[in-house]
Each structure stands twice: as structure tokens, then as C-alpha cells.
Amino acid sequence: MRIDRRIIFLAMGLGILIPLLFPMDLPIGAQRVTKRLFETIEEIDGEKQCLMISSDFTPQTEPENYPMVVALCRHGFAAGIPVLVNALYVEGAPILADAVEKTVEEFNARATSNADSIIYGRDLVYLGWQPPPIVPILGMGESISGIYIDDYYGNRTDSLEVMQRIDNYDGVGMVVAITGFQAPLWYVQLAQTKYGVKVGAGCTAVCAPDFYPYCGTGQISGMMAGMKGAAEYEEMVEARYGTGGRRKAAEGMVAQSAAHLVIMAFVILGNIAYFSARKKKS
Secondary structure: OOOOOHHHHHHHHHHHHHHHHHHOOOOOOOOOOHHHHHHHHHHOOOOOEEEEEEEOHHHHHHHHHHHHHHHHHHHHHHHOEEEEEEOOOHHHHHHHHHHHHHHHHHHHHHHOOOOOOOOOOOOEEEEEOOOOOHHHHHHEEEEEHHHHEEEEOEEEEEHHHHHOOOOOOOEEEEEEEOOOOHHHHHHHHHHHHHHHEEEEEOOOOOOHHHHHHHHHHHOOOHHHHHHHHHHHHHHHHHHHHHHOOOOOOHHHHHHHHHHHHHHHHHHHHHHHHHHHHHHHOO
């Protein structure tokens, strides 16, 4: 009953820090919505269509959203599906670039030929940022290159190899909106309703309840819900393709689980102390 709160803070800090410093495996079962997202992307014909990753996350939600971008890029690259990336908010644009570039470096570090390398313009295009969100979401239904005239790096978008055959949503097998807000619903309401494009979601855990009903109706074809959803997707990509690389969401889940166990231990300890003191008093 008289434990110094600093001891509780120290125990919590160690519970989070130790699993991050010394990563360990934790069995992670996949939710149905995560499996549906993975399977829908598997069905994309990389010769005719691409996977689009649309981001509206900011630094506040980076721990949950960043691993989602990496996992999706790994999936697209490993499956031979061209990946188009765009940012709906400027705050997230450099974070998105970092995630994409590091994943490309990871693949190219073990590539042995041009065919299994990730070539910018052929296998990947980072379209960049175009405000406000409604403009690119609707505009890409008519012309992606018309909305993003220059890409994030200053290249003419219509000069890039993959953009020669992908003009609008007809060439997009699925848009996965990575978000800490409501971007998947924007794509459902604006892009899917008018152009019929499939929509997936990668969202923070606090936003997930808003999207589950849309998963039930099929308007959202699959979802990564929070860090657990990202960890599930990482594990599925690794199991199918053996891409390797660090799996940040899976590591984060171990630290999160350890923190939950510390909280539970102190709750149990507090209850034991409370009832013991009450019994002694009576």
C-alpha cells in the first residue's frame, strides 16, 4: 500500500525498454480483416495494376503507422506488384519517404540482378504531396499524372516507366490508406463510390472501431488495426516471402505486452494489499 510511485514508473520503464533492447519472438495470430487485406493484395496482377499506399499519418502516430508502410512495400516488392505512394498531409511526407527508401535499400542490398532489384520508376513511384486531400483523391480517378505532375523527387511523373501504363484508378488494384484519422472513409466515399477502386485501411488502434463496419460490408477490403495489425501483416509477409528485415511492429508488440503484464501485476498486488489490510482492520 505504500510502494513509492517511482518504483512503479521504473518497473514500467524496464518492462518496455528490455524487450526493445533485446527483441524476442511473440506468437501473433492474424485477425480476419488482416488476412483479407493480405489476400486482396495477393490478387493484384502486377503486369496490369499497382498497389497504391496513401498516407495521412503524422509523427504522433508514427509508431503504429510507419511499420504498416514498410510491410506493404515489402509485400508489393516481393510479389512483383508496382507500388505507388502518396502523402495527403505534408507533415507525413518525409516520414513516408524514409519508410519507402529504407525498404528499397533493404531489398537492393541482397539483389543479384536488375530483375530482382527495386528500380525507381519501374517498381516504385513516390507521387508526393498535393493539397487538399479531396483534390488528389478525386483527381486520380481521371489522371494520376495530371494531379501529380512532378513526383516527390522532382521527376516528371508521366516520364516514369510504370506511369506509362497506369493512368488512373483503372490501373490501381487497391488503395491502402495508412492513417491516424479518417482517410479510408474519404476513399470509400469519394473514390470507390465514383470509380469503383478497392480500398484497404491501416489505422491506429483507437480509429479501428470506426472502420470495422465498413469491413463487414466489404467497402473496406481489409485492414491493419493498430500495432497488432501491423505485426500480423509483417508476420504474413515474412511467412509467405521470407523478406527478412527488422519487424518493428512485432518488436513493439512484445514491449506493449510486457507493459500490460507489469500493469496487471501491480493491480493484483494492490488488490491483495487492500483486502489484507481490510481483513486485518476487521
